[in-house]
Amino acid sequence: MHRVAVLALDGVIPFELGIPGRIFTAAIGSDGEPLYEVIVCTLDGRPVRTDAGFTIAVDHTVEVLAAVDTVIIPPVHPIEINMAGRLPELVASALARIPAGIRIVSICTASYLLAAAGLLDGRPATTHWFEADRFQRMFPRVKVDPDVLFVDDGDVLTSAGAASGIDLCLHLVRRDHGSDVANRAARLCVVPPWRDGGQAQYIEHPVPPLSAASTAPTRAWALERLPEPLSLAELAAHAGMSVRTFTRRFRDEVGLTPGQWLTGQRLERARHLLESSGLPIDIVARQAGFGTGISLRQHFRTSVGVSPAVYRRTFRTRNR
Template structure:
């Protein structure tokens, strides 16, 4: 997948980035809570809030939720015209199969208020709203795996990927299921302000900064036999030894499995092959070192197991669409300014991963 356009970030440097959450009757309350909790935790090095989060609805007032509570929303959709990011959570009404793709007039009018340069995202089946508005045409998008076939049927112009946790293409983002909204919000924070801020938010929320794999690991499969072993010890060991070559045989040995069994179990547990996972971890570590240290690029490459600056440059460009020096210039500068800058390049699938060799 080619690199995509830069994050809109801040229209007025120094002012919080405005996130507007567009809710509807049948709102999944957890998804609204995710957005408020994560973005409102993000702060600059000086403690200033980096985001302002507001909730709106086409008809201000009480909004029915999927729980035994009613949410009172004071803001109408006029605030969408001033939003830097708009997020559409799911509604329990999205789960009702619809014969024809359409948007209610009030919702269509609301989406029409969004600025052309705003970032737009959905969580779970909120993707049906973006698709009905034509915002996903020709783009890769995802939704909950149970609804992926319906999304593709109703909107054939969308390239539905049911296996990933989230997607990001040209300023339009989609998250798979409810909890993957956490992954998506952390991704946006990371793209806006770098790993330091995103990791702090993840730590405060007690969630991993990045989850491995995709939805495939959550789709029910026939139960065969109880399993006493896991590939987790091998993954833990690999993370402690990223600076050295690591072979598939060595990883399998750490889990006391044959390479064939290990590869199969690894994919089942993470949703990725060992090659894809190890490359992603090395790219993540390289990003952290580029953001937080002044190590020369060749030393960063050696520290994460890519060996040479050329190899690091190739992997980082494949994953992010930028060179190590460009990435460092953006995020090292952002950290120095307290996080008030934009990412050098947004990407699909979590700062887009690219498979590579194990060593």
């Protein structure tokens, strides 16, 4: 069983603290057995104050960090670093206990803690969009991407604000056990298996008024027709908008262009077919809307980093 430790520091934000336990305990195997054990610890095993006016008690100290597979750090308020970007001694000592190779994850502004510990130097990362500029100034060696919901850099992963911790934890379940397990966990938690777009949709654009036309019905319509060639003009016509208005409103609502969104949905369809069926690659490509196996392979290598065949060998075996 994969062991996950959640490090609760003084001033921890309760919502983000609870995300790992909720998502990972909802991830179960085909036999109904749990796939993860979630352990919450503090620096010394004593209760810690939250930023919400109550205190939490735990059963473990940071000694458990040396014997787990993943360490997750939720955000604290105020952020536990000084203006020079240095960690409190006890926090630095706790992070130093984590052996090389253990997966380390930050939720929201806990990315400050990883950066101050030097764990993000030269690496891509994200944080809450409101903090992105200050974060980049304080840690210029980090390659900050303020637009995405999370960044997976292998053994170190960072997420954006608050609920993006859900997106990242579901991504970890998907990475460990495939889409079927992650999607089932998402349904149990009544959250979407993945969210379209990134933080840009929350930074730059207000939510359209209820009276405004939405692209949501057209997105639902397109999902039912992924194998078909869908042009921008067809999408705009279905929405009853001009191409220009549709493109602008689509980006406002989703944070992506219609083409980027459509490619992402087709990739997700292809992933599911590769994991859950033995269909030939060319058939998977057609059913996902890529037309040819060559096109699917090109998109898959660009977005996933491996060929469809390698992805299938990895994830279909895990799901059996």
